[in-house]
Amino acid sequence: xxxxAREESGQVTTPEAAAPTVVxxxxxxxxAVWDDTPQVLTVRSASDPDRTEGLPSGPFExxxxxxxDIGLRSWVEEQTALRLGYVEQLYTFGDRGRLTAxxxxxxxxxxxxxxxxxxxxxxxxxxxxxxxxxxRYFPWEDRRERVPPVIPELIEPFLRDWARRAxxxxxxxxxxERACLVFGLEGLGFHDExxxxxxxxxxxxxxxxxxxxxxxxxxxxxxxxxQGCSAGTTALGAAMLHDHRRILATAMGRLRGKLKxxxxxxxxxxxxxxxxxxxxxxxxxxxxxLHKQNFRRLLARTGLVEPTGTISTKxxxxxxxxxxxxxxxxxxxxxxxxxxxLPRPHKP
Numbered sequence: 001x002x003x004x005a006r007e008e009s010g011q012v013t014t015p016e017a018a019a020p021t022v023v024x025x026x027x028x029x030x031x032a033v034w035d036d037t038p039q040v041l042t043v044r045s046a047s048d049p050d051r052t053e054g055l056p057s058g059p060f061e062x063x064x065x066x067x068x069d070i071g072l073r074s075w076v077e078e079q080t081a082l083r084l085g086y087v088e089q090l091y092t093f094g095d096r097g098r099l100t101a102x103x104x105x106x107x108x109x110x111x112x113x114x115x116x117x118x119x120x121x122x123x124x125x126x127x128x129x130x131x132x133x134x135x136r137y138f139p140w141e142d143r144r145e146r147v148p149p150v151i152p153e154l155i156e157p158f159l160r161d162w163a164r165r166a167x168x169x170x171x172x173x174x175x176x177e178r179a180c181l182v183f184g185l186e187g188l189g190f191h192d193e194x195x196x197x198x199x200x201x202x203x204x205x206x207x208x209x210x211x212x213x214x215x216x217x218x219x220x221x222x223x224x225x226x227q228g229c230s231a232g233t234t235a236l237g238a239a240m241l242h243d244h245r246r247i248l249a250t251a252m253g254r255l256r257g258k259l260k261x262x263x264x265x266x267x268x269x270x271x272x273x274x275x276x277x278x279x280x281x282x283x284x285x286x287x288x289x290l291h292k293q294n295f296r297r298l299l300a301r302t303g304l305v306e307p308t309g310t311i312s313t314k315x316x317x318x319x320x321x322x323x324x325x326x327x328x329x330x331x332x333x334x335x336x337x338x339x340x341x342l343p344r345p346h347k348p
Contacts, residue, residue: 031255034120053244054244057244192286206222208236263329272310
């Protein structure tokens, strides 16, 4: 409807209605891997009374930032003293009620999430940031040794009960089917890329603490049911500021998926590495163990690496040959990723 038509119909357009306040936020999930652990760089918000952990972030300021990418890099360097290398945009998040309460007059935040990859970095003592395992926030995603106990002990029974409490038979069936698909229940396979789908299901059902923070009415309903849980609510991982755990889940799923068709894993590796170090890094990111011989056959077939002619004695066992990423593969194939030779699924 044009402004003239609105005037004729008697509608009055106030400045607030015509131009709602929207702020563009920039958030970076910065990932590194060492000691067989994927690490994410976090900061603590000075404005948050609980000093909750979050991702490096800040608003896009067009007067100071010529591009959004420059704005992101500027905020990250200011908050962490780290200069970013590989960066890619993930997704734009704008749901009401997941950053500020939906009923408030505060500006609505539209968050642009980014994935950044870096090699191990020692941060200055005054950086104001710290590295933390991403499994601290998503403990149900690490299936390298076994099915995480939190799934059979807490998540599966809670979701089963949540499905049973649906108003209709159709909704009960759809809820449980969704739970089985994303968590690999009832013998279904576990897909490493669907990190966001798992987190969103736990958020929708009210199980993760962010859901009860954003929807306070759920606390009275769900809180008492969790107090008697043997697994404990800490098994659900650490909550993050605002919607940052949702952004991190998106970054994890993107990186896991991209491993399979782009050689991004080498953005996390040193210039020279052993094949075991490469395998352990991929396993850390994917959250599953790989079959050693199948993995090495795959590397030989795809030509992703080449020997450096040097030997590493840091393995703790027999000296191992060192390799490097063979960059010519980028010109030889359009999708030179690591097709993960996954093992059999764990039995609960």
